[in-house]
Amino acid sequence: xxxxxxxxxxxxxVMFTQQMTVGELNRTTRTxxxxxxxxxxxxxxxxxxxIDSTATGYIGGFTGRFILDELEKYDIKSQxxxxxxxxxxxxxxxxxNETEINASGPIVNESQCKQxxxxxxxxxxxxxxxxxxxxxxxxxxxLYKEIAKLCNEKQIPFIIDAEKxxxxxxxxxxxxxxxxxxxxxxxxxxxxxxxxxxxxxxxxKIIDQGVQTVIVSMGEDGALLITDNEVYKALTxxxxxxxxxGAGDSTVAGFIYAREHQYNHLKTLKYAVASGSAxxxxxxxxxxxxxxxxxxxxxxxxxx
Amino acid sequence: xxxxxxxxxxxxxVMFTQQMTVGELNRTTRTxxxxxxxxxxxxxxxxxxxIDSTATGYIGGFTGRFILDELEKYDIKSQxxxxxxxxxxxxxxxxxNETEINASGPIVNESQCKQxxxxxxxxxxxxxxxxxxxxxxxxxxxLYKEIAKLCNEKQIPFIIDAEKxxxxxxxxxxxxxxxxxxxxxxxxxxxxxxxxxxxxxxxxKIIDQGVQTVIVSMGEDGALLITDNEVYKALTxxxxxxxxxGAGDSTVAGFIYAREHQYNHLKTLKYAVASGSAxxxxxxxxxxxxxxxxxxxxxxxxxx
Numbered sequence: 001x002x003x004x005x006x007x008x009x010x011x012x013x014v015m016f017t018q019q020m021t022v023g024e025l026n027r028t029t030r031t032x033x034x035x036x037x038x039x040x041x042x043x044x045x046x047x048x049x050x051i052d053s054t055a056t057g058y059i060g061g062f063t064g065r066f067i068l069d070e071l072e073k074y075d076i077k078s079q080x081x082x083x084x085x086x087x088x089x090x091x092x093x094x095x096x097n098e099t100e101i102n103a104s105g106p107i108v109n110e111s112q113c114k115q116x117x118x119x120x121x122x123x124x125x126x127x128x129x130x131x132x133x134x135x136x137x138x139x140x141x142x143l144y145k146e147i148a149k150l151c152n153e154k155q156i157p158f159i160i161d162a163e164k165x166x167x168x169x170x171x172x173x174x175x176x177x178x179x180x181x182x183x184x185x186x187x188x189x190x191x192x193x194x195x196x197x198x199x200x201x202x203x204x205k206i207i208d209q210g211v212q213t214v215i216v217s218m219g220e221d222g223a224l225l226i227t228d229n230e231v232y233k234a235l236t237x238x239x240x241x242x243x244x245x246g247a248g249d250s251t252v253a254g255f256i257y258a259r260e261h262q263y264n265h266l267k268t269l270k271y272a273v274a275s276g277s278a279x280x281x282x283x284x285x286x287x288x289x290x291x292x293x294x295x296x297x298x299x300x301x302x303x304x
Numbered sequence: 305x306x307x308x309x310x311x312x313x314x315x316x317x318v319m320f321t322q323q324m325t326v327g328e329l330n331r332t333t334r335t336x337x338x339x340x341x342x343x344x345x346x347x348x349x350x351x352x353x354x355i356d357s358t359a360t361g362y363i364g365g366f367t368g369r370f371i372l373d374e375l376e377k378y379d380i381k382s383q384x385x386x387x388x389x390x391x392x393x394x395x396x397x398x399x400x401n402e403t404e405i406n407a408s409g410p411i412v413n414e415s416q417c418k419q420x421x422x423x424x425x426x427x428x429x430x431x432x433x434x435x436x437x438x439x440x441x442x443x444x445x446x447l448y449k450e451i452a453k454l455c456n457e458k459q460i461p462f463i464i465d466a467e468k469x470x471x472x473x474x475x476x477x478x479x480x481x482x483x484x485x486x487x488x489x490x491x492x493x494x495x496x497x498x499x500x501x502x503x504x505x506x507x508x509k510i511i512d513q514g515v516q517t518v519i520v521s522m523g524e525d526g527a528l529l530i531t532d533n534e535v536y537k538a539l540t541x542x543x544x545x546x547x548x549x550g551a552g553d554s555t556v557a558g559f560i561y562a563r564e565h566q567y568n569h570l571k572t573l574k575y576a577v578a579s580g581s582a583x584x585x586x587x588x589x590x591x592x593x594x595x596x597x598x599x600x601x602x603x604x605x606x607x608x
Contacts, residue, residue, distance in 0.1 A: 024403065088335070101395075
């Protein structure tokens with residue numbers, strides 16, 4: 001079974017307004033609510049690709065109940081650990097610009113961290129763990145490393161998709177995949193890339209630390225898949241970018257889809273990029289037919 | 305029994321941020337959630353004054369469930385009619401300024417309007433109906449008038465506290481109380497008041513339309529109680545205004561408290577102003593001891 005872990009999920013509350021003025025009373029034209037969280041997105045995209053997964057992490061209160069209900073609607077299994085405090089609500093205000101207000105979310109304690117590790121402790125090398133997004137407050141800060149360590153000890157393959165501080169602490173435990181976008185990779189090395197060679201050589205430094213595969217998404221410049229001895233480059237298909245939220249999570253789901261079908265690296269990169277692009281071209285996460293439609297449009301070449 | 309009607313309640317989601325910039329990602333330092341809605345506030349303040357009431361109106365979804373849970377915590381009876389769509393979430397961003405984003409809320413249909421009127425239809429002249437705040441979308445627009453008409457036919461006393469368009473349509477049905485603040489009264493007559501006499505003469509025009517009592521709150525300039533043949537003025541007690549949200553609703557609750565105790569007009573105005581001021585001096589709605597502490601500080605004089 002594939003387990004997606006979302007330590008700090010959210011309700012994403014999207015408020016459409018004609019104008020947004022600080023210091024005043026603004027009114028919405030309409031609102032939408034989504035179950036937010038990178039691991040949850042991975043589970044949702046896997047579901048449309050007809051791959052079952054179990055969503056886990058931490059959830060609390062009436063807002064957490066909303067997320068569980070949404071997952072049930074999508075027919076996604078969930079195994080969240082319950083917190084006393086409400087899961088956060090993040091607000092996205094869409095007027096002329098997009099303004100976001102993110103809440104920090106509830107704190108997890110030591111015993112709740114242990115509960116999550118206990119869930120992983122019974123998994124086997126036939127399972128797969130995907131850890132995505134921001135950590136929980138409190139003891140959650142070190143949880144990424146502990147999850148990675150446990151997966152490594154038990155030979156459970158795991159994927160990491162998180163910001164610099166959280167990701168790097170897991171590299172020595174040999175994640176199957178680390179998936180930064182170009183800006184995240186630049187931030188990791190505090191530099192600006194000027195060429196593909198530059199990106200590849202920095203990705204190799206991550207490979208050297210233990211990571212098995214790095215996929216770097218570069219927006220309209222395509223994507224690179226780098227292993228210890230191979231490099232592939234995909235060109236992004238043409239299309240109108242509508243929504244980049246969840247595109248990275250879809251890329252991860254595409255990678256997992258390819259792995260489940262035992263595709264080679266070249267085909268894996270195709271599915272990863274098709275999934276990410278299909279979501280970027282949709283208003284919500286992509287559907288399976290949208291992903292499959294893009295597959296043939298994606299050119300992948302082996303660089304080395 | 306006292307029935308407070310909130311047609312379009314809300315969760316008030318308060319987000320504290322150090323800065324709030326449009327077009328950027330802002331992060332909260334903390335958040336709070338409240339069961340919002342003017343009728344609900346009236347019920348809450350009545351509760352602290354040890355007067356039971358039943359909160360009714362429309363509620364829906366997981367957000368509605370939050371409000372019902374909150375009312376249960378306050379030990380307030382509720383009898384809301386359930387809608388398919390979620391009760392709205394209003395966002396209040398507290399940084400240097402206060403920015404509000406109000407959602408419009410779910411639509412009510414004809415049959416749901418009838419359900420509310422059916423609730424009122426079984427009441428008697430010994431009950432009291434309080435209609436406060438904004439109307440629901442859809443058929444809710446005319447509901448204020450229908451409630452008022454029904455109350456009038458069945459001789460059920462009712463109080464109206466709503467904006468111009470909603471309030472005026474009820475005046476001919478002889479509400480027991482209409483409670484505008486000075487700005488709402490100015491808006492009703494599209495004018496600016498320059499003296500108490502000016503306010504009183506305009507309030508009399510409302511009395512002439514059928515309203516039995518008008519209380520006009522004037523912030524730090526005090527409040528006026530006007531009937532067809534009497535006028536009383538209260539001076540506002542001194543204190544630091546912390547939060548004006550719910551102050552008007554507390555004034556209504558103070559009026560009801562005085563009515564339950566069969567106080568005269570002079571004492572009624574004292575309790576109304578003490579309740580409103582006590583809430584303005586608190587971070588949330590006032591507690592009973594805070595109201596009672598102010599009673600002796602409030603000077604009321606009969607103007608005519």
